[in-house]
Every structure is written in C-alpha cells, then in structure tokens.
Amino acid sequence: MISNKQQATSNKQQATSNKQQLAELRPFIKWVGGKRQLLPELAKYVPEHFGTYFEPFLGGGAFLLALSPENAVINDFNSELVISWMIVRDKPEELLKQLKQHQLNHSKAYYLHLREADRDGRLENMTLVQRAARFIYMNKTGFNGLWRVNKKGQNNVPFGSYKNPNIADNDTIKTVSRYLNDVNIIITNGDFEKMIETAQTGDFVYFDPPYIPMSATSSFTAYSSDFGYDQQVRLRDVFVKLHQKGVHVMLSNSDVPLIEELYGRIEGIVIEHVSVSRTVGAMASSRKKVGEVIVHGK
CATH class of the missing domain: 1.10.1020.10 (Adenine-specific Methyltransferase, Domain 2)
Incomplete structure (x- = not known):
C-alpha cells in the first residue's frame, strides 16, 4: 500500500522525468490571458510535494504543461475547448x-x-x-x-x-498528445466547484478563472460574460474550504481592489502582487505591463 507521502514524492519525480523526456511542453492553442508570461512567478509557489493536481479553468493549459504532473484532473466549461484537448x-x-x-x-x-x-x-x-x-x-x-x-x-x-x-x-500537438497519454489525466467539462469535489488533503488545486475586469470597460482577459461577481464570490468560498481542508490552493487574477476584499482577511492566505506583459486593446501588437495577483496558502 503506497502512502500519500510516497505517492506525492513519486508524482514529483515522475513530473521531473516527464519534463526531461518531453523537453518544454507548450500549449497547442493561443489563449487570451494565458499563463506562459506568468509561469516564473507561479513556479515560486508550487508546493514541494503534492498528490493529484486539479485545474478547473484549463484554457490553453500552459501551467499544466509546465508542471507536467503524473496525476491530474483538468476541466473547462468551454465544451469546444474540452473536445479539442480530448482529441x-x-x-x-x-x-x-x-x-x-x-x-x-x-x-x-x-x-x-x-x-x-x-x-x-x-x-x-x-x-x-x-x-x-x-x-x-x-x-x-x-x-x-x-x-x-x-x-x-x-x-x-x-x-x-x-x-x-x-x-x-x-510537433506541438504530437508532443502534448504523448504527454497526455503517458500520465494519468482525467479531462472533464463542467462547473469548477463540482470538478474539485474529490480533492483531498495534500492535493494541489490551481484556479485561473476569467479575470475580474481592470475597469468597467476592460474585459480583454475574459472569454465568458457569465463569470461575474457572484461567481467570483463562490470561487472564493470554494478556495477557502479547500485551504481549510489541507489542500494546496493557488489562484491568479487581476490586481484590483476586489481581490483584497475577497481574499485579504483569510487566515493563512497570502496575496502576491506581480507585473506581467500582456496584449491590451485593439492592436495585437500593443503590449504593456499589467498588474496581476497570485493568491496562495502559506
């Protein structure tokens, strides 16, 4: 019988092995708000040991592919995107x-x-x-x-x-396909709260939801108008429950006052402020630094 600690150690060792075998895994699609620019910052707060990795808002999957976990459950509410990952x-x-x-x-x-x-x-x-x-x-x-x-x-x-x-x-599609077949990954299409129901103590959940707009007219990071304030509050509540359960949790979002309101008074939770280069506005060539946050447990 393998203990949780042994499984976590094996998971990390296998993830390292996968990275060496597959070199750098990169997304097979472009994705607005994708995490490739944020990867160096996210890497600082990855737990040293963890069991199963969960990512409820998958998108282009840049963090999943960089982390290369051996056991994972990934999800998105965009059915066409989920079909593409499966194919x-x-x-x-x-x-x-x-x-x-x-x-x-x-x-x-x-x-x-x-x-x-x-x-x-x-x-x-x-x-x-x-x-x-x-x-x-x-x-x-x-x-x-x-x-x-x-x-x-x-x-x-x-x-x-x-x-x-x-x-x-x-090359990218075949490399990602090889990784997905070499490890144990479950792909689902549904609500973020439902897909993390099986997360247990020692697992790792990364939330990358549609970002809170930087202003009333700025929504370049969102691809769904259905994820508004009420959903952000529900996400916060799920985040807190997982944290209290002993699950490693991490979340990225816009650096806006609402983040402090939602996460600023939670015991054991830290808000890191970072700056990321993003394409902004109507021109694809226009890039500037924007403020983002990484919320995680101590």
Missing part, C-alpha cells in the same frame, strides 16, 4: 489531417464560413475530430487568439489577418 490526446493524427485541410483552404472567406457552423446546423453534424479542428483553426486565425461567443453560444470573433498562422502545428 489531441486520443486522435492527433486525424486532427492534424483536418488541420492541414484548413491550412490549405485558409482565407478570410473560409474562416467566416466555418464560423457560421454554429449558426446553420453544421456544428451538430460534425465529428468530434472536425469540431476540434474547427476550434483550433479559429483560435489560430481569429483576432488575437480570442474565443468569444454571444448569448446564443455563437462565435463572433473577427478574422485575425495573420500572414502565416501555424494552423497544423505537428
């Missing part, structure tokens, strides 16, 4: 074949035609491989890597006008 794991060759077709046909007119698939009934008739390829193609060629839908769940991101988008990224 990268299960059918990378079929996916790449579809993406190469998209690359051959790539144009503004083709992008807009494919975008209409969630309006004209084509999406429901697509295979999961086709849906994953559509998602990745639109992510790579839509404006600034944004995935945004209207109240009807229809994508409304404009064409990105990139010169040479890497649509069929063979």
